[in-house]
Amino acid sequence: MNQETYPAKTQSKFSDWYDQTNYASIEWDGWNLPKSGESKDDCGQWAWRGCLDYKKHSDGMIQAQTYKLCCFRASCPKCAGQWASRSTARILDRLKASKKNLKYLKHVVVSPPTWLQHKPIEFLRKEARKMAKRAGIQGGLDIVHPFRKKGKQWYLSPHFHYLAFGWVTLTDEIFQKNGWLVKNIGIRENPIGTVMYLLSHAGVKKRRHTITWFGILSYSKLKIEKLDFHIKCPECEANFQRLICFREGWAVKPPPISMEISDEPKGWKYWLDHLRGF
Numbered sequence: 001m002n003q004e005t006y007p008a009k010t011q012s013k014f015s016d017w018y019d020q021t022n023y024a025s026i027e028w029d030g031w032n033l034p035k036s037g038e039s040k041d042d043c044g045q046w047a048w049r050g051c052l053d054y055k056k057h058s059d060g061m062i063q064a065q066t067y068k069l070c071c072f073r074a075s076c077p078k079c080a081g082q083w084a085s086r087s088t089a090r091i092l093d094r095l096k097a098s099k100k101n102l103k104y105l106k107h108v109v110v111s112p113p114t115w116l117q118h119k120p121i122e123f124l125r126k127e128a129r130k131m132a133k134r135a136g137i138q139g140g141l142d143i144v145h146p147f148r149k150k151g152k153q154w155y156l157s158p159h160f161h162y163l164a165f166g167w168v169t170l171t172d173e174i175f176q177k178n179g180w181l182v183k184n185i186g187i188r189e190n191p192i193g194t195v196m197y198l199l200s201h202a203g204v205k206k207r208r209h210t211i212t213w214f215g216i217l218s219y220s221k222l223k224i225e226k227l228d229f230h231i232k233c234p235e236c237e238a239n240f241q242r243l244i245c246f247r248e249g250w251a252v253k254p255p256p257i258s259m260e261i262s263d264e265p266k267g268w269k270y271w272l273d274h275l276r277g278f
Helices: 016-020 080-097 121-134 171-178 191-200 271-276
Strands: 046-051 062-068 106-111 137-150 153-166 181-187 211-215 241-247 260-263 268-270
Touching (some): 080 191, 106 121, 121 153, 121 211, 137 191, 171 181, 241 271, 268 271
Antiparallel strands (some): 046 062, 106 181, 137 153, 241 268
């Protein structure tokens, strides 16, 4: 029978070939796991940031603090944790803005039949959403997971995690007719912890979204202001920018600790102005 149309009655695992892979090297059609790329040269290095508009500050001083440079890329071994934290903050902000009661937020996993698992993730994502809506999901977010873990090894097994609102029904019927498995994990009392865990081994691909919104929480249905992650100046509320400090012609390296200072304006520049030769 045609494997593309015949509905599976059970879900079989992939061959042992996939079990020979590992976290850092596993790849499928450009999809990888977080932290499996390369860091930029300055990721994790200490730097200065602050505000040089001293005329607006009550003490007439510049405001500065130390911080670690971060690229906020999911693929970066050093910065993927910060990417996950920012993504989680954005997700929680959107969920709260929806005015929905978060105590009804459900965690649902939608998995394709084995005969479709070789299809592109983008195709599977569209089909998974159809199955989720057919099961009663009204809207929420999905996080793509191209891989699963067996022991210490990762293997190709695409599936999608949903945090969504709606009743989950008709799962047996969907499985029998289409071969898709829709599993209701249940209510999430701690959505932050759930999202952070799901992002830790989500799918990452350049120019593709790991997280997408749909239904009543889609970008066309729910419009909110973008969450602002800028650090604000405590004196004038301007956005902190990266700085560089010179003393006697030498750049002052920041100490590898978190600290805040007020200082005389002389010797301080914005990093971008320094690069431009200003």
